[in-house]
Amino acid sequence: MSTERRKTGNARFTIGVDFGGTNVKLALVSFIGDSFKIEGFSSFQTKDYKKDELIEQLVIRIIKLKAESTYKGNRVRGVGIGVPGRVDFNQGLVFDLTNVPGWKNVHLRDELISKVKIPVLIDNDANLMALAESKFGAAKxxxxxxxxxxxxxxxxxxxxxxxxxxxxxxxxxxxxxxxxxxxxxxxxxxxxxxxxxxxxxxxxxxxxxxxxxxxxxxxxxxxxxxxxxxxxxxxxxxxxxxxxxxxxxxxxxxxxxxxxxxxxxxxxxxxxxxxxxxxxxxxxxxxxxxxxxxxxxxxxxxxxxxxxxxxxKFKEKAGIIGAASLVLANKEK
Ligand SMILES: [Zn+2]
Known part of the structure; x- marks a missing residue:
């Protein structure tokens, strides 16, 4: 990976989280113009954790990816999270999740922001797949x-x-x-x-x-x-x-x-x-x-x-790319 080039470049770094019914995947992503690169990755199985433990896992792994980026001299602008369910995007409130029990009316955004200390945005996973394909993929x-x-x-x-x-x-x-x-x-x-x-x-x-x-x-x-x-x-x-x-x-x-x-x-x-x-x-x-x-x-x-x-174009990667790009898309408004 050519991380050296990224140190001095004008890449924008974000963290994308694809919270699926089977796995939760996290990636540190750098964006330059209309291209992107996955700089760091981690994942775990959804079923291994109850709601509070899962949030704790997210916090630990987000902080780790953030530290990885800071170490290389890049500031992470925020975290985008895609979840399989309905979300109040404005409030970062997860109403409920399909195939993941125990998630009803969870103020996930506020809970995470208080711990990871960077902006967090949450959206429905299908919306984020559409965003990924639209910005960088088959619908570019x-x-x-x-x-x-x-x-x-x-x-x-x-x-x-x-x-x-x-x-x-x-x-x-x-x-x-x-x-x-x-x-x-x-x-x-x-x-x-x-x-x-x-x-x-x-x-x-x-x-x-x-x-x-x-x-x-x-x-x-x-x-x-x-x-x-x-x-x-x-x-x-x-x-x-x-x-x-x-x-x-x-x-x-x-x-x-x-x-x-x-x-x-x-x-x-x-x-x-x-x-x-x-x-x-x-x-x-x-x-x-x-x-x-x-x-x-x-x-x-x-x-x-x-x-x-x-x-x-992105198949199973669309969720994570869309989540990571949500932070930037929201700034463009
Ligand atoms: Zn139906």
């Missing part, structure tokens, strides 16, 4: 962008005119809970027939397994030799690339559902670019091609002119 150079993460849940972040759009109650961008079937199955959010209920990774697998059990023909049957629960999205992708009609149909359906929702969003926002990331999106063109086709078929033609639908 575009003013309006929509970023969708397809994994266990389907998340969305909206960047309008270069700024995150959060909505009145910081709840904007919940694309996963747009209804595609008003009488459909119950969703974790309490709604019915949300798109997440069809294209979240668990439901893709559930539906595929059910059909295999019911006698669908597929090369996957030999690979699984009866143990259908071992089916993974990677196996479905691989089989589809080998032109297995069953696996191809599954991805077509996922693309159809997601494409229909995105066509609605395109009609609503007329964005320049849609960035798609997350584990489900690792299927690449198996899912992107049907999404592009459906959006083109369903959304207004004028909204589709020059519209790009592209894969995420």
């Amino acid at each position: 150079g575009h003013k309006d962008c929509l970023c969708v993460t397809m994994g266990t849940g389907i998340g969305g972040g909206i960047v309008l005119d270069g700024k995150i759009y959060r909505g009145m109650n910081f709840a904007a961008g919940e694309i996963g809970h747009m209804t595609i079937n008003e009488n459909g199955p119950l969703c974790v959010c309490g709604g019915k027939g949300c798109v997440e209920r069809y294209v979240g990774n668990r439901y893709i697998l559930e539906s595929a397994i059910k059909r295999l059990r019911n006698g669908a023909k597929s090369i996957l049957k030999n690979q699984l030799s009866g143990t259908y629960l071992n089916l993974t999205l990677e196996m479905l992708s691989k089989a589809a690339r080998q032109k297995d009609p069953f696996a191809m149909l599954i991805w077509q359906e996922v693309g159809l559902h997601m494409g229909a929702v995105l066509a609605n969003v395109v009609n609503l926002l007329n964005p320049e670019i849609i960035v798609i990331g997350g584990g489900v999106a690792n299927a690449g063109n198996l899912i992107l091609d049907p999404i592009r086709r459906i959006v083109r078929d369903r959304a207004f033609q004028v909204s589709c002119r020059n519209l790009k639908i592209v894969p995420s």
Whole structure:
């Protein structure tokens, strides 16, 4: 790492924290112009710590990264934190977290600032992924962008005119809970027939397994030799690339559902670019091609002119880059 160059340069240093349901990742990041570099990193497993212990871990590790930077002669301007849940951005208040028990109405920002003594900003993780892609990634150079993460849940972040759009109650961008079937199955959010209920990774697998059990023909049957629960999205992708009609149909359906929702969003926002990331999106063109086709078929033609639908550039790193860049983005206001 060329840390020497950074000593005298005009790099701006921040710390990014990607607080996920499985891992918490922290990075010291330096920014020069429109490029960045990860200068230090640490991580731990979320489930190993209860709420107060986890906050303590954050404090210890933030102070350590801060000291690392100061040692090299650089001042850290602040900490950005992305969390999997709804956050009052103005107050730094975490309302609750998906898949992390014990986090209800936590004033995380104030608690951290009193201990780490530098500015702290907290936002929803999907918003920060959108910020990362918009500032440095697949949507760089575009003013309006929509970023969708397809994994266990389907998340969305909206960047309008270069700024995150959060909505009145910081709840904007919940694309996963747009209804595609008003009488459909119950969703974790309490709604019915949300798109997440069809294209979240668990439901893709559930539906595929059910059909295999019911006698669908597929090369996957030999690979699984009866143990259908071992089916993974990677196996479905691989089989589809080998032109297995069953696996191809599954991805077509996922693309159809997601494409229909995105066509609605395109009609609503007329964005320049849609960035798609997350584990489900690792299927690449198996899912992107049907999404592009459906959006083109369903959304207004004028909204589709020059519209790009592209894969995420940063993949699992988007959260941490977005978190780190939040501190700088907030100063630009
Ligand atoms: Zn829902």
